[in-house]
Amino acid sequence: MSEIKKIKNLKDFSTSADRFEGANVLCPGCAHSIIVREILNATNDDLVLSASTGCLEVCTAVYPYTSWDASWIHIGFENCSTSIAGAESMYNALKTKGRLKQPDRNPKFIAFGGDGASYDIGLQWISGCMERNHNMMYVVLDNEVYANTGGQRSSSTPLGGSNTTTPAGTISYGEKQNKKDLMGIMAAHNIPYAAQVSPNKWKDLVKKVQKGFATEGAVFINAVSACTTEWKFEPKDTMLLSDLSTDSLVFPLYEVIDGRELNITYRPKNVVPVEEYLAAQGRFKHLFRDEYKHLIKEWQTRVDENWDYLNRREAARV
Amino acid sequence: MEYKGWDEFEIGAMLRSFDGAIDDIAGTAQADRKYSENNSYKASVADWRVLKPVFNKDYCIDCQFCWIFCPDVSIIARDKKMIGIDMDHCKGCGICVEVCPTNPKSLLMFLDHADSEAELAAWPEKDEEE
Ligand code: SF4
Ligand code: SF4
Numbered sequence: 001m002s003e004i005k006k007i008k009n010l011k012d013f014s015t016s017a018d019r020f021e022g023a024n025v026l027c028p029g030c031a032h033s034i035i036v037r038e039i040l041n042a043t044n045d046d047l048v049l050s051a052s053t054g055c056l057e058v059c060t061a062v063y064p065y066t067s068w069d070a071s072w073i074h075i076g077f078e079n080c081s082t083s084i085a086g087a088e089s090m091y092n093a094l095k096t097k098g099r100l101k102q103p104d105r106n107p108k109f110i111a112f113g114g115d116g117a118s119y120d121i122g123l124q125w126i127s128g129c130m131e132r133n134h135n136m137m138y139v140v141l142d143n144e145v146y147a148n149t150g151g152q153r154s155s156s157t158p159l160g161g162s163n164t165t166t167p168a169g170t171i172s173y174g175e176k177q178n179k180k181d182l183m184g185i186m187a188a189h190n191i192p193y194a195a196q197v198s199p200n201k202w203k204d205l206v207k208k209v210q211k212g213f214a215t216e217g218a219v220f221i222n223a224v225s226a227c228t229t230e231w232k233f234e235p236k237d238t239m240l241l242s243d244l245s246t247d248s249l250v251f252p253l254y255e256v257i258d259g260r261e262l263n264i265t266y267r268p269k270n271v272v273p274v275e276e277y278l279a280a281q282g283r284f285k286h287l288f289r290d291e292y293k294h295l296i297k298e299w300q301t302r303v304d305e306n307w308d309y310l311n312r313r314e315a316a317r318v
Numbered sequence: 319m320e321y322k323g324w325d326e327f328e329i330g331a332m333l334r335s336f337d338g339a340i341d342d343i344a345g346t347a348q349a350d351r352k353y354s355e356n357n358s359y360k361a362s363v364a365d366w367r368v369l370k371p372v373f374n375k376d377y378c379i380d381c382q383f384c385w386i387f388c389p390d391v392s393i394i395a396r397d398k399k400m401i402g403i404d405m406d407h408c409k410g411c412g413i414c415v416e417v418c419p420t421n422p423k424s425l426l427m428f429l430d431h432a433d434s435e436a437e438l439a440a441w442p443e444k445d446e447e448e
Binding site for chain 2: 010011012015016018022030031033038043045060062065067234237
């Protein structure tokens with residue numbers, strides 16, 4: 001087992017040498033790269049990475065450039081999970097056969113997919129990887145929309161959001177379905193570790209990722225990624241939106257161990273009304289019109305119920 | 319650099335991030351790495367910027383909030399100190415300014431063609447309201 005990198009505070013953390021590079025073509029203010037940096041910097045071990053088709057993939061591998069200072073593979077929209085599982089299996093086979101030149105380097109295998117690639121297109125592939133309990137980490141960069149292809153709704157898109165395939169107007173308030181509970185689905189595979197994270201709470205994120213790295217077996221991480229382009233806010237406000245998402249409990253931060261034990265890892269001192277989270281984003285602007293205002297109430301009720309559910313799960317220890 | 323056409327690649331083509339072998343990437347500062355021509359570190363997005371951040375070290379407390387939250391790896395931190403901005407990779411998003419906790423701020427946005435020296439000389443005073 002390799003040592004866990006010691007990160008006591010932000011000053012410590014800032015001595016990390018990034019293995020993700022700038023001059024990628026992600027939008028200014030994109031949270032994807034903040035999340036990726038926090039995850040990669042959480043370890044000094046070698047990295048084997050993959051990415052599904054999506055913003056992160058197309059923007060960090062524009063010929064003739066790569067923005068990755070590590071082994072990185074892209075195959076298709078659906079299979080960053082199985083490509084990394086394949087790499088991990090091959091690594092284990094070579095190790096067993098004694099054919100690795102440096103068998104003690106303990107590389108970390110991480111797959112990155114957007115919500116389109118994870119909640120929709122790659123769902124069964126991830127499920128397979130979790131079920132076979134590969135020693136890998138799957139990370140969802142969850143911006144609740146197919147941002148790379150022009151803002152189509154995904155099954156992660158929340159109620160009332162206006163997107164190019166579910167536009168709000170005079171006869172529709174936008175997205176009709178509510179967001180899929182992927183954390184619940186993945187935890188139900190009884191994998192050793194699943195966690196929801198947000199880049200504004202970097203310490204919580206790093207702690208969970210390091211826990212994941214120290215875990216033998218499959219790890220699932222859902223990271224909320226505020227999207228300046230599709231959520232429609234100013235690029236400078238990415239961290240503000242991240243704060244609003246965690247502090248309004250729209251994105252509660254918690255972990256599930258072995259599919260059973262649930263721990264809430266962040267309890268905001270001042271819980272922000274969901275209305276503030278919605279008001280900060282152009283995609284929910286129409287909800288403030290008189291005819292759609294009831295949806296704001298419904299949002300708050302759903303968020304409260306979910307928070308209540310998580311608390312009950314935590315208390316019950318089941 | 320010579321660009322290949324789409325039909326000139328071998329199947330499973332690979333881009334290398336570095337020239338030659340590099341053993342401990344995580345232990346090598348960016349400035350000391352031998353990046354290959356294919357690494358986006360060698361590219362620039364400076365022409366994306368409308369606004370640019372200017373750094374005033376007089377007020378900086380080296381909290382590193384700007385370092386952790388910069389999406390574009392453009393805050394240069396050395397030995398736990400914030401020492402400047404990588405203007406080839408900064409896209410001018412303004413996150414670093416938003417998260418900077420000092421009063422007055424140690425980072426502010428100006429038009430990309432503004433004279434940084436002049437802006438530094440005219441840096442705002444402490445804001446008593448906050
Ligand atoms: S303006 Fe944005 S890209 Fe530039 S240094 Fe600040 S946070 Fe980084
Ligand atoms: S956020 Fe401001 S005070 Fe903190 S290190 Fe950056 S410039 Fe200095």
